[in-house]
Structures are given as structure tokens and as C-alpha cells.
Amino acid sequence: MPEESANTSGLGRRTLLRLSAAGGAGAALAAAQTWAAPLLAQRGLLSPDGAFGATSTALSDNLFYIEKYPTSPLIISPFSDPLPIPKALAPVPKSVFSAWRNPPGPGPGQQNSLRNEQHQVWPSQFGEPDPIVYKIDVLLRQHAFTTSQVLPIDGDGEPTVSFDANRRKYPAGTKRTLPLSTIYGFNGTFPGPMINAEYRRPVLVRFENHLDENPLNLDRQDFGSPDLSFLTHLHNGHTAPESDGNPHYSMVAGPRHPGFRPGMFVDNLYLNRPAGNDEREKQSFFWFHDHTMDHTGSNVYKGMVGLYPIYDTTNGMDMGDETRGLRLPGVRTNNANGSFDVKYDIPLAFYDCRLDDGVTIHKDIHDVQGEFPNAKNPAEHPEWWGKTFYKHFPNHGFVGDIFTVNGTASPVLEVKRRKYRFRFLDASVSRIYEFKLMSSAKGPKSSASLGYQGDELEGQYRIEDGQQCMQFTQIAADGGLLPLPLKRDSFELWPAKRREVVVDFTRYQDGTPTTKGDVVYLTNVMKMPNGRMWSNSSRFSPDPKYKVPVLKFVIGDTAPDNSQVPPKLRDLPPLPSNWQSMLDNRMIFEVKRGSAGGETEWLINGKPFDPNNVLASLKNRAGRTPLAQQKKGSFNLWELKNGGGGWVHPFHLHMEEHRTVMRNGRDVSRAVDPGHPDDASREDLAALDPGESVIIYRGFRDFVGPYVAHCHNLAHEDHAMMFGWSITP
Incomplete structure (x- = not known):
């Protein structure tokens, strides 16, 4: 990367690639109006944004990158590695x-x-x-995602060849240990x-x-x-x-x-x-x-x-x-070194990855300026077989086909018969999860053995007979403890979001007591074949067969339990009674895909991130386009709009949490949207479904200076979907 040119504006590489990609965008739009139109209309994407999104993938292969991903080798013995529990x-x-x-x-x-x-x-x-x-x-x-042996498979779920660091080829069907x-x-x-x-x-x-x-x-x-x-x-x-x-x-x-x-x-x-x-x-x-x-x-x-x-x-x-x-x-233990650990209070960081198959060509838009000259791309990399594969500029965002928890694929945790507190974090680049607690009589079967292919292999294993057996009691969201505990059959976890739940492992949701040796699976039921959005979830065309076990709980011995789930947790800071009077002067920010493509693929208010300036709001009802500057100690309403095209955006604002007061033009300050129950809490990330808008109330206290807001689909953030704002004295 030419560091000095990036120092002055931060946009040197982006400027070059924006100009280079403009012609590709025009070709995409032209194609969309001809052969792609019927398909786009069927999918509800016949718009400039949707047209570009649907056609640029095919055209990109002849421009700067290839929208193709490897299929990771199949983990042969899942749920055998213990869940790593971090120490303080x-x-x-x-x-x-x-x-x-x-x-x-x-x-x-x-x-x-x-x-x-x-x-x-x-x-x-x-x-x-x-x-x-x-x-x-x-x-x-270095890091190991599993100690299990693996079987290299292709996109059809069939055994395929593999390689080692010296590019030596191993025949199909050879079981391997991952590098x-x-x-x-x-x-x-x-x-x-x-x-x-x-x-x-x-x-x-x-x-x-x-x-x-x-x-x-x-x-x-x-x-x-x-x-x-x-x-x-x-x-x-x-x-x-x-x-x-x-x-x-x-x-x-x-x-x-x-x-x-x-x-x-x-x-x-x-x-x-x-x-x-x-x-x-x-x-x-x-x-x-x-x-x-x-x-x-x-x-x-x-x-x-x-x-x-x-x-x-x-x-x-x-x-x-x-x-x-x-x-x-x-159960807290104060350590002699000045730290402390808390037993039965376990963070769970979710992260999906994809491993190289050695035959997928690496052709990435970031190779245009030779950022990774040693890779000599475009090229195949058999020497990287079994190691993490990444594309900087995927068309839809980046999703993996192996799901990990605390850095381990398909781990197992033996739990005592008592209550646990789990702190969920989505540390994935683009993937959204929806979790349920399920039992399964038949246990996990590999998706390949069930006859699935392509994107349906993501997650590697399924429990098609899985049935919900327990509920979560949610106690916290992004902004800390909720006012009241919330019983959940399932919950969505978007990139960078946190959710905290209590799970009682002494009994099932029908009141039946658990017994030692029982197995419960934390199961993902949201199918998300690419970074654009889910294709199936509980609130959108559920797929009854997509039940991917992510973490296996094995019930152990009974342990002392002095914990409880109290009827009340923490009060919310009150909203001002006149917050609606602030609507006319709110700031408005629209996140939308740009038509030019390239390094400025993702825009806010039609502009890429400019580190030297704060962004101006779109025109509000008062006829103003104020700069994104707030006085220290002030409060304001900001509107975040998803510009459409069939994309979802997890939008994050630095520094303070917000309250969602309106979603899609409806007041949710008293009764929340059923699809977004966490609107009733404080959050630092707004979940924007396709075409949605939210109006949030937030403060700007205690400090002055520049901050950012951005999409936390990190493929979007890295390609200009971020804006600068500031707090002034």
C-alpha cells in the first residue's frame, strides 16, 4: 500500500479503484435492463441498487475479483474439543x-x-x-480451530484432493490434520x-x-x-x-x-x-x-x-x-495478581471462518495496487490449504462455513445442574445468527451426508430432528442490563451485538428435570448464504431443516446455586417528554450501496468516508442539512435509513448508547416492533432490515473531538460505509 498517499486523505487507493470500476458499474446496469430484468423483478430487486448488486458479481470476474469461495474440509469429530473459557x-x-x-x-x-x-x-x-x-x-x-481430523470435500459435498505446505497433493478421501x-x-x-x-x-x-x-x-x-x-x-x-x-x-x-x-x-x-x-x-x-x-x-x-x-x-x-x-x-474469585474470575459467567464469542481448499483462485480487488505482492495473485494457493481464507472485497460481504465459539469449531461444554450466565458476542465479519436451545434424538449429521450441497453446507452439521427444549432468559443487550428480564425462545445476534442470557440447566421448558448426561445443543436456525442478508429465519420464511448445532452442552452433576433472576434489573434513563418536538430538526443518514462500485462500494448520504471532515445530514423536515456536530452535553434525534437493494445493515455509532424511539415511522418508545424486541433497551448498534429506518435518541457527553459511525458488516465499513462526526465544546 502506498502509505504516504494514504496519509493525506486516506482515499488514495479508493480513488484509483473508484475510477477504474465506474465502467464496470455502467455495464452492470445495462445488463440488468436486458437479460437480468425478469430474475430481478421476481426477487424484488429491479432497482438501480439491486440491479447492480445482482449483475456485478458475474462481471467482476473479468474486472478485479472473483466471487468464488472454497468449501472448508469437513470436521470429522465435532463436539469433541472443550469450549475454551477465557481467564482474566x-x-x-x-x-x-x-x-x-x-x-x-x-x-x-x-x-x-x-x-x-x-x-x-x-x-x-x-x-x-x-x-x-x-x-x-x-x-x-498461529491458531488451531479444531484438533479433529478433517475430510477435504468440494462444493458438492464429495471427497476431494488436498495439499500440504510444500504443495504436495493428497488424493481424494485422505483424512488430514489441519495446519x-x-x-x-x-x-x-x-x-x-x-x-x-x-x-x-x-x-x-x-x-x-x-x-x-x-x-x-x-x-x-x-x-x-x-x-x-x-x-x-x-x-x-x-x-x-x-x-x-x-x-x-x-x-x-x-x-x-x-x-x-x-x-x-x-x-x-x-x-x-x-x-x-x-x-x-x-x-x-x-x-x-x-x-x-x-x-x-x-x-x-x-x-x-x-x-x-x-x-x-x-x-x-x-x-x-x-x-x-x-x-x-x-461465583467470584479474587486472584492474588489483582485480577478476578467469575465461575458460571461465560463469554461466548461467535466467529465464522472459511478454510482454503488450495484450488480456488485468489483474485481480489486489493491486488490492483499490489498490496500483497508475495501472493502473486491471481493464483491458486495449495500451500495455504486448510488455513483461513479471506476476500477483502466480496460482493455481498463475507460469511464462513465453519462456526466457532471462543475460537474453537463445534466445541462442547459440560455444565452443572444449575443456572449459568452467558455473554454472547457476534465477532463475525458479516454473519447474523439466530439461536435456540434444542435437543436431538439422532444427534448431529454432516450436511454432506444428508445430501446438501453448495451454500447448504455452511455450518457443516445439522440436527434435522432438533426440538426446542429450553428458553433463554435475556438480562442484557448492547447497552447493559434490561429493565426487566425477557423470556426468549430464540434471539438474533447481529455483527458486534451482545446479548446476555441466563440458562437454567436443572429443568426443561416443560418442567421436566434434567438428568446427568443429557445433551442440549445451542443451535443456529438462521440461514445466511452470503453477507447480503438471511434467506431463512424464524421471522422470515423459516427452514425447518436448517438447524445447525454450534455448541454442545452436556449436563453434569448438581452444583450449589445461590443465583436468581430478579423481577427487575436496571431502570432506563428516561426519554424527554417532548422528544417528538425534536423530529423536524433531526439528523438523517442513509446507508446505501453506491452505483460506481470499486472501493467506494458502500456510501452514507451518497458519500464515502472522508476522515478529514464530518458528514452533513440529508435535508430534514426543517429544510436544514446540518453537519454531524453536536455540542458537548447535548442530546438529539438521529435517523438511520437503509437505502434498500435487499441488504441488511448493522449500524454502529461510537461513544454513547441510544434508545430507538421510532421504527419505520411508528413510535416504538412504548410498544416495540415484535421483530426487534431489543428496541426497548439501550443499544450501540441499530439493526436495519431491508428498507427500514429507525430514529434514535442519544447523548453526546463528557468529551469533545471526532468520532465515527459505520456499518458493522465489516466488508461494508472497509469500503467506505462510515462517516465522521464530532462533539464540539
Whole structure:
């Protein structure tokens, strides 16, 4: 990547590819009006956006990329690897970090290794202690998704050839052990470390870039930020912009580059203080991930994911101790190293991947400028057989065909006969899940053995006889604890969203007690063949045979259980009684696919992300097009519109959570849309079905400076579906 040209505007590569792709877009539209029209009309996509989407895939093969994906080898023994349960990271002792060459602190130049930034606020300004310090290195390492042997199969589900690192070919039917995949990992693991945090106890994390170091002589393949930069975002921490890890700030004020390059460090300060110092604004589950401009998707897919549960110790409300406060499931152990772990409180990070088959041609739009010259693309890569495969610029977004939990494919967890708290996170690039708890008499059967082919192989296994056997009790969403617990037969999990549930493993939903040895499957029932949207789900043309087991629970012995699900959790901050009077002056942002294609495929208000400027709203009912600037301490209504074309968009706004007050022109502040029950909670990500619009109410408190908002389908974000906004003094 030509780094210097990207430094000035961040759009050097995009500009070139936008101009190059314009002709392809015109050809796509022309084709749509001829041979493609009947098919498009049948699918409800006969529009400029839908036409381009349906025809550009075929045309792209002759332009810049090939819309073709490998079929991952079949895992022969699923549900044999134990679910990894992360342990809390230990903080760095003061005696150690105070001796660092550049110790963290509140002074000028102490925010990063470039010595050009200062923390906007320091905890002492609020009368709170200095932060607990953690150190996380960004490392080039390896990861195993399964210990099971695999059988290489093709798109028809039939055995096929495979290869090794020396390009040696193995005949069809040969069982293999997967090679380790190359990752970029926080502290070299996937997922990365878990920081168990607490409100009123600030945390400072020093992220240090060592991606240039390659002690294992690993092949980096052809994805991940080409200049090895990183930028860490605590999603959705209430954080000052210099610690937020957002590209808007990075490009205009921080390193003035898409990210921090090798040898650099940045001290991200997480105050663990609720917005506006309002107890009702407390959250319960963050995660941190890479946010490098143009390469967020590839870096997250390459492994840069970490977990950050946050507990509320005020009056013992939610501190991981089921004998106090709300008494949610959790048995806390305070460790001698300053960390703490909570038993029966388990984070579950979901991530889908696709493994190389050695014969699929790598032809990616990012090869136009030779970002990965060592790959010599377009080319087949038999030497990468069995390792993670990624396309930077897939037409529909990127979905995998192997589903993993905490970095392990098809794991198993033995649970005690008691209640558990599970914290769900969708860390996938594009995939949306819908989960149910199911029993199965016959157990999992491979999709290939059942005769499925192509996209129907995604997930690898099915329990076609699966029946719902338990319910979830949802206790939290993106914005923390709900006002009241919510019984759910199933729930959707969109990219970057979090959901927290309690599951009682002592009995089934009909009241029958469980017994030791019983098996329950966490099952995905949403079929999503590509990143555009689902084809089948509970609320949209359910497929009774698409029941993909993702995690196997085996019931064990009875264990003490002092937990409960209380009738009330946490009050919501109130909406102003006159919020409807703000509608005329709301800001309006429309997310829509651009007709030009290329690197500016995905736009907001018709414009690609410009790191040097904030975006202007579309014209509102007051006839104004205000800039996306808000006064510190203000509140406002923003409208987010899905411009159509048959796409869904998980839209994320940094810095504060919002309340959805209207969906599709209907007031949902009192009675929510049945398809989006989480509109009743606080969220940091708006789920936009095709053609939908939402109006949200949110605040802009405590800090000033630039932030971003973007689609969290990371293929969309990386191709310009992001805009800058700011808080002014």
C-alpha cells in the first residue's frame, strides 16, 4: 500500500479503484435492463441498487475479483474439543510499569509512542484513582480451530484432493490434520485476552505493535493490513476520542495514519465511568477489536478480538457474586495478581471462518495496487490449504462455513445442574445468527451426508430432528442490563451485538428435570448464504431443516446455586417528554450501496468516508442539512435509513448508547416492533432490515473531538460505509 498517499486523505487507493470500476458499474446496469430484468423483478430487486448488486458479481470476474469461495474440509469429530473459557488478564504491577522507558501518565505526550497526544481527561479529575494498567502486545502467531481430523470435500459435498505446505497433493478421501492458521492476535491468541473490569476502577491498556516480528517464520498470506498497522477500539466504551481507536481521530489527530505501525504503542484509557455519570447508563459487556481504516474486517477476521466484561460493584449490584445485589449467576474469585474470575459467567464469542481448499483462485480487488505482492495473485494457493481464507472485497460481504465459539469449531461444554450466565458476542465479519436451545434424538449429521450441497453446507452439521427444549432468559443487550428480564425462545445476534442470557440447566421448558448426561445443543436456525442478508429465519420464511448445532452442552452433576433472576434489573434513563418536538430538526443518514462500485462500494448520504471532515445530514423536515456536530452535553434525534437493494445493515455509532424511539415511522418508545424486541433497551448498534429506518435518541457527553459511525458488516465499513462526526465544546 502506498502509505504516504494514504496519509493525506486516506482515499488514495479508493480513488484509483473508484475510477477504474465506474465502467464496470455502467455495464452492470445495462445488463440488468436486458437479460437480468425478469430474475430481478421476481426477487424484488429491479432497482438501480439491486440491479447492480445482482449483475456485478458475474462481471467482476473479468474486472478485479472473483466471487468464488472454497468449501472448508469437513470436521470429522465435532463436539469433541472443550469450549475454551477465557481467564482474566492480570494487570501490570506499578513497580513494573513505572520503570518503563515511557510510563503511562496524564502529561503531554504520554498517550502514545509518537509523543504527540495527551489524555483528554484523567481519573483524578473525577476524584477517582489512577488506572489499573494492562499490557497487550499485537503479535503474529498461529491458531488451531479444531484438533479433529478433517475430510477435504468440494462444493458438492464429495471427497476431494488436498495439499500440504510444500504443495504436495493428497488424493481424494485422505483424512488430514489441519495446519495451524496464521493470526494477528492480542497477546498472540484468538480470542485475545479478557479484561474483567469494574465501574469506578479506571483501566489503561498499552497496546504495542509487534506485527513486524516473525519468530516462527510464518506465511502472512494475503489479508490483514498491508503495512501491519493496528488501531484498537473498545466497543462501545464511553471513551475520549484519542483512546477510542476510531479512524476519524487516527487520521486527523493521532498518528495521522490509518493505524499505529510496528514499533509503536498507544495507551488507551478506559475510565469505566457511565455517560453523564448516570448510574442508569452503566453497561455490562464490551469487546475490543481492530479498527484500522480499510482493513478492519481483515484484521478482525485474522484474530484481533478481545473481551471486556464490566461489573457494577455499587451496592454489590452486579459484581459477579450471586450472593449479593441482583444475585445473577456467578461465583467470584479474587486472584492474588489483582485480577478476578467469575465461575458460571461465560463469554461466548461467535466467529465464522472459511478454510482454503488450495484450488480456488485468489483474485481480489486489493491486488490492483499490489498490496500483497508475495501472493502473486491471481493464483491458486495449495500451500495455504486448510488455513483461513479471506476476500477483502466480496460482493455481498463475507460469511464462513465453519462456526466457532471462543475460537474453537463445534466445541462442547459440560455444565452443572444449575443456572449459568452467558455473554454472547457476534465477532463475525458479516454473519447474523439466530439461536435456540434444542435437543436431538439422532444427534448431529454432516450436511454432506444428508445430501446438501453448495451454500447448504455452511455450518457443516445439522440436527434435522432438533426440538426446542429450553428458553433463554435475556438480562442484557448492547447497552447493559434490561429493565426487566425477557423470556426468549430464540434471539438474533447481529455483527458486534451482545446479548446476555441466563440458562437454567436443572429443568426443561416443560418442567421436566434434567438428568446427568443429557445433551442440549445451542443451535443456529438462521440461514445466511452470503453477507447480503438471511434467506431463512424464524421471522422470515423459516427452514425447518436448517438447524445447525454450534455448541454442545452436556449436563453434569448438581452444583450449589445461590443465583436468581430478579423481577427487575436496571431502570432506563428516561426519554424527554417532548422528544417528538425534536423530529423536524433531526439528523438523517442513509446507508446505501453506491452505483460506481470499486472501493467506494458502500456510501452514507451518497458519500464515502472522508476522515478529514464530518458528514452533513440529508435535508430534514426543517429544510436544514446540518453537519454531524453536536455540542458537548447535548442530546438529539438521529435517523438511520437503509437505502434498500435487499441488504441488511448493522449500524454502529461510537461513544454513547441510544434508545430507538421510532421504527419505520411508528413510535416504538412504548410498544416495540415484535421483530426487534431489543428496541426497548439501550443499544450501540441499530439493526436495519431491508428498507427500514429507525430514529434514535442519544447523548453526546463528557468529551469533545471526532468520532465515527459505520456499518458493522465489516466488508461494508472497509469500503467506505462510515462517516465522521464530532462533539464540539
